Amino acid sequence: MTEVNDAISTGATTTTDAAAVTTTSTSTGTSTTTNAVTPSKKTQQQQQGEEVFSPELLKIYYDRLFPYSLLCKWLSYDPSFAFDDKTNKTVGEKKIFSRREFSFTLETPSREEIYIRYQSFSDLEGLKSAVTRQKPRKIDIGAVFSHPPKDKNAYVSSSSNKNTGFRPVQRELVFDIDLTDYDDVRKCGCQNAKICRTCWTFMTAALKVLDQGLREDFGFQHIAWFYSGRRGIHAWVCDEEARNLSDEARSAVANYFEVRPTYGNNSSGTVHPMLTRAYDVLEPYFCRYVLPDKMIGGHKLLADRDSWEKHVLDTLPTVAKESVGKRLKEKWSNPRELNDPSPVDKWNTLLRHLRVKFKFPQSWPLDSETLKVWMWPMEIVFKYTYPRLDINVSKMQNHLLKSPFCVHPKTGRVCVPIDPDAMDINNDFNPFAVPTIAQLATELNEYHKNNTTSNKNDDTVIPQHEWEKTSLKGYFEIFEKKFLQPLEKEWRREQRDLAEQQAAIRGDF
Amino acid sequence: MNVVKSSRSSNGLPRGGTEETGPSSAAALSNINLYQDIPSMEVSLDDFEEYALDRLKVLKKIEQLKLRHIAPDKHKKLLDPLLSKLNDPVKDSISHFVLRLAYCRTEDLRRWFLTQEVALIKYRLNHSKASNAITKALESVLPNAHVLSKKELESILPQILAATPSLNSNPLTVTGDGNNIYRVPFTQALDLVQHRQVYVKAGKAYIPESKLLNLVTAKFRTNLSRQLALLSAVPTTSSLQRTTGFLKNVATVHTQKDDFLDAAADGLKLNANNVQAHLKHMPLCMAQLQVGLGREKHLKHWGRLQYGLFLKGAGLALEDALTYFERMFVGKDFNKEYSYNFRHMYGKEGKRQNYPPYTCSKIINSNAPNSNEHHGCPYKHSSVQDVSSMLGKMGVAPSQQKPIINQIKSHNYQLACVEHFKAINPTVIVSENNFGNHPNAWFKASVKASGDDININTTGTAASSSAVSAAGGDQKMKEPISVSP
Ligand SMILES: [Zn+2]
Numbered sequence: 001m002t003e004v005n006d007a008i009s010t011g012a013t014t015t016t017d018a019a020a021v022t023t024t025s026t027s028t029g030t031s032t033t034t035n036a037v038t039p040s041k042k043t044q045q046q047q048q049g050e051e052v053f054s055p056e057l058l059k060i061y062y063d064r065l066f067p068y069s070l071l072c073k074w075l076s077y078d079p080s081f082a083f084d085d086k087t088n089k090t091v092g093e094k095k096i097f098s099r100r101e102f103s104f105t106l107e108t109p110s111r112e113e114i115y116i117r118y119q120s121f122s123d124l125e126g127l128k129s130a131v132t133r134q135k136p137r138k139i140d141i142g143a144v145f146s147h148p149p150k151d152k153n154a155y156v157s158s159s160s161n162k163n164t165g166f167r168p169v170q171r172e173l174v175f176d177i178d179l180t181d182y183d184d185v186r187k188c189g190c191q192n193a194k195i196c197r198t199c200w201t202f203m204t205a206a207l208k209v210l211d212q213g214l215r216e217d218f219g220f221q222h223i224a225w226f227y228s229g230r231r232g233i234h235a236w237v238c239d240e241e242a243r244n245l246s247d248e249a250r251s252a253v254a255n256y257f258e259v260r261p262t263y264g265n266n267s268s269g270t271v272h273p274m275l276t277r278a279y280d281v282l283e284p285y286f287c288r289y290v291l292p293d294k295m296i297g298g299h300k301l302l303a304d305r306d307s308w309e310k311h312v313l314d315t316l317p318t319v320a321k322e323s324v325g326k327r328l329k330e331k332w333s334n335p336r337e338l339n340d341p342s343p344v345d346k347w348n349t350l351l352r353h354l355r356v357k358f359k360f361p362q363s364w365p366l367d368s369e370t371l372k373v374w375m376w377p378m379e380i381v382f383k384y385t386y387p388r389l390d391i392n393v394s395k396m397q398n399h400l401l402k403s404p405f406c407v408h409p410k411t412g413r414v415c416v417p418i419d420p421d422a423m424d425i426n427n428d429f430n431p432f433a434v435p436t437i438a439q440l441a442t443e444l445n446e447y448h449k450n451n452t453t454s455n456k457n458d459d460t461v462i463p464q465h466e467w468e469k470t471s472l473k474g475y476f477e478i479f480e481k482k483f484l485q486p487l488e489k490e491w492r493r494e495q496r497d498l499a500e501q502q503a504a505i506r507g508d509f
Numbered sequence: 510m511n512v513v514k515s516s517r518s519s520n521g522l523p524r525g526g527t528e529e530t531g532p533s534s535a536a537a538l539s540n541i542n543l544y545q546d547i548p549s550m551e552v553s554l555d556d557f558e559e560y561a562l563d564r565l566k567v568l569k570k571i572e573q574l575k576l577r578h579i580a581p582d583k584h585k586k587l588l589d590p591l592l593s594k595l596n597d598p599v600k601d602s603i604s605h606f607v608l609r610l611a612y613c614r615t616e617d618l619r620r621w622f623l624t625q626e627v628a629l630i631k632y633r634l635n636h637s638k639a640s641n642a643i644t645k646a647l648e649s650v651l652p653n654a655h656v657l658s659k660k661e662l663e664s665i666l667p668q669i670l671a672a673t674p675s676l677n678s679n680p681l682t683v684t685g686d687g688n689n690i691y692r693v694p695f696t697q698a699l700d701l702v703q704h705r706q707v708y709v710k711a712g713k714a715y716i717p718e719s720k721l722l723n724l725v726t727a728k729f730r731t732n733l734s735r736q737l738a739l740l741s742a743v744p745t746t747s748s749l750q751r752t753t754g755f756l757k758n759v760a761t762v763h764t765q766k767d768d769f770l771d772a773a774a775d776g777l778k779l780n781a782n783n784v785q786a787h788l789k790h791m792p793l794c795m796a797q798l799q800v801g802l803g804r805e806k807h808l809k810h811w812g813r814l815q816y817g818l819f820l821k822g823a824g825l826a827l828e829d830a831l832t833y834f835e836r837m838f839v840g841k842d843f844n845k846e847y848s849y850n851f852r853h854m855y856g857k858e859g860k861r862q863n864y865p866p867y868t869c870s871k872i873i874n875s876n877a878p879n880s881n882e883h884h885g886c887p888y889k890h891s892s893v894q895d896v897s898s899m900l901g902k903m904g905v906a907p908s909q910q911k912p913i914i915n916q917i918k919s920h921n922y923q924l925a926c927v928e929h930f931k932a933i934n935p936t937v938i939v940s941e942n943n944f945g946n947h948p949n950a951w952f953k954a955s956v957k958a959s960g961d962d963i964n965i966n967t968t969g970t971a972a973s974s975s976a977v978s979a980a981g982g983d984q985k986m987k988e989p990i991s992v993s994p
Contacts, residue, residue: 256702
């Protein structure tokens with residue numbers, strides 16, 4: 001029993017975590033609708049005594065607030081997609097959408113979780129009616145298959161499964177970054193699922209590096225970022241080239257961004273431009289959020305003597321530890337200087353000392369000790385701030401990832417879009433400001449109370465969607481403007497190109 | 510040459526087939542064919558077979574060079590005489606496509622063929638006398654690869670230098686060929702990209718000329734792998750039917766008659782291709798290892814020792830042991846994980862001691878096998894039911910098993926084994942043999958008693974040609990067969 005209680009109190013149960021679920025059933029080879037039943041764990045978390053998640057709240061969210069049209073328009077990848085609110089009908093092609101795998105995590109009355117894979121819907125109405133009827137605790141999104149996944153059995157017959165063709169054909173390139181992977185460098189006191197504003201900056205830094213790398217190095221343009229609802233972030237790269245990547249290519253991209261702790265021993269003295277650029281992005285985060293004291297939102301790396309000796313100066317390569325390291329230990333422990341230089345000043349002093357003492361080697365073969373000293377700043381900055389990817393999520397087309405816009409059952413928070421451009425070193429995405437479904441239900445009520453017939457104003461624009469009446473509005477509008485609209489523009493351009501191409505061919509005759 | 514008609518050729522193949530184009534060495538081919546296009550021409554059945562067998566000799570040799578750890582500087586001497594038979598581009602192309610047909614049928618065959626063909630391409634590109642062979646090959650497999658102009662290079666030189674550890678000189682200051690930078694879609698250079706060995710920008714990877722070979726072979730491998738998989742799904746067409754017997758045989762030649770290419774087989778008794786066929790001559794302890802090996806594609810440590818040394822004692826040479834176990838250990842990195850192990854058994858590594866095969870008493874008294882292990886003496890280490898069922902599979906009917914079971918129950922394991930021998934060889938006089946003490950003696954006596962001439966396979970050439978003629982039929986079919994897979 002204690003074990004179960006422990007799991008709950010630390011928040012370590014992962015039954016609702018995308019990565020955990022998908023590792024158990026990712027292959028198409030398993031039979032459809034495998035019901036993986038996990039023992040019930042009480043997941044309704046009471047936060048300050050207030051209920052943040054319940055079937056009733058979830059019903060309100062799915063019935064009135066879930067942005068079906070945003071999700072379906074995006075996943076249609078179709079310029080002619082439209083949803084007519086008056087007739088309540090989808091207009092346009094449904095080809096890609098109808099071959100997309102959705103999977104639901106349901107909870108039975110006896111509190112067991114049931115996991116249903118290989119569902120697909122021919123259009124928005126189909127998805128909406130299934131979701132509102134079944135009220136899944138969690139929705140996962142998989143690949144686009146060669147045939148609608150719900151008809152999978154017709155294509156995978158046991159006798160002649162060869163080349164009958166049910167297989168994943170495209171899938172966004174996805175990334176999953178989770179704060180639990182940073183536990184060894186979270187000096188703020190958080191562990192496991194617990195997060196705070198200080199350690200959340202690791203997510204922001206990771207997002208910045210990865211977003212920039214995907215855009216500049218791989219040329220991807222349509223990248224959607226989402227808060228996972230609890231302690232991490234997800235990226236969905238939606239460019240057509242990205243969706244069509246083979247599993248090998250996905251692995252290669254993920255590996256390209258992966259940095260192992262001992263990358264430092266290179267003998268060539270060169271550093272890949274991707275790493276140099278990442279350093280330029282990360283060093284400010286390191287200075288602002290890792291070096292300073294907890295009181296001002298840092299991990300106090302250079303804010304107390306124990307830490308700067310153990311975690312910084314003692315990690316210098318031997319030649320530097322014995323010279324620069326030793327000197328600075330003495331200098332910084334001098335009582336007269338104790339409160340003097342700020343952590344950032346200390347960092348800059350350290351870097352200056354290293355540069356003066358160790359000139360970059362000018363002749364071959366490069367002195368390996370000196371090279372280590374030159375690599376050290378990057379090594380320590382990366383140790384704390386470089387993105388730690390769960391690369392297994394990225395490596396396979398046929399890997400499920402939690403659907404954007406659903407609700408995290410442990411926190412009740414919506415998986416809202418994150419706008420990378422709105423973030424800089426001083427403006428962080430605040431996960432604690434993301435509305436819970438309880439809060440959203442209240443907001444809806446408030447809105448309708450304040451907008452009764454009595455104070456109806458002629459100027460008031462009547463919102464098209466219920467979510468526009470809540471704090472979801474800001475998040476969803478940014479998503480429409482920064483992600484969906486550019487994507488649609490691309491669709492139309494492609495269509496125009498295609499039309500022109502066809503016209504040209506006809507003209508030939 | 511007996512090409513009847515040549516309707517189309519590609520990749521610079523000569524149009525007519527009858528002219529003898531003969532560069533002195535295979536490596537001198539100026540255009541190395543990457544087999545992008547299927548030849549469409551008519552070939553007589555004789556040539557069809559001859560070409561395929563000539564190519565097979567090359568591929569077999571390539572495999573051997575690797576298995577025997579022959580130093581690369583010796584490859585040329587050993588390989589070029591065989592390779593020179595493929596100098597004719599038409600023959601080169603046809604033989605490649607014929608073997609594609611022969612080797613597409615199973616996963617194992619496809620893997621074997623792919624491995625050797627990739628090694629062959631690498632060898633040819635590396636040894637080509639034409640300095641631009643690799644770049645030409647690149648153009649053939651990756652027509653969109655772009656060579657950076659001096660101006661383009663200037664603008665991104667610092668990034669290229671920083672990103673490419675393999676560049677040891679500035680490509681701008683070094684003049685001459687071989688220092689170009691190529692721009693290709695990053696998906697064509699996954700290996701270099703994932704290890705951050707090259708500069709990547711806007712979806713393109715910037716490849717130094719020295720790394721082009723990797724690209725070409727990687728692309729060749731994916732293309733060929735895909736083609737083989739597609740081909741395996743195509744039902745045999747009627748136009749091919751006459752040749753399928755031959756094709757089947759060509760492919761089995763490599764799995765069943767390893768050394769038929771080396772006519773100078775040196776009196777070996779067992780070889781990589783007839784181990785399985787000798788199962789019926791093995792005592793139960795070895796038979797269960799062979800069966801376990803076939804089923805699990807692997808043997809654990811003690812099993813490898815017991816069975817490996819037994820096969821050594823039965824006359825299986827090291828090279829054949831390496832070939833055989835590598836083939837059986839499907840999905841394992843045999844060379845990395847196990848080849849040392851076998852070389853050690855043969856006294857080629859470590860203490861260089863020539864370990865003798867295990868005797869019965871050593872096997873009986875060694876540690877008992879765990880589940881998934883197959884070593885030991887079944888009469889001692891397995892249940893009576895299991896022994897009985899194994900004996901049944903070895904052709905000992907339950908009615909004949911009684912004397913064997915009785916000996917087991919009296920804990921006379923070696924006598925049980927002797928009873929097994931007597932059950933299948935009732936005429937042999939026990940006292941003349943030592944087979945109750947040593948599995949190899951048991952094996953030898955069984956082979957002798959059966960009259961099976963093990964040496965039949967070592968006269969390789971004869972055996973292989975008979976296999977081929979059986980396939981093609983005795984009548985010499987002179988009429989042309991259209992080869993269009
Ligand atoms: Zn924290």
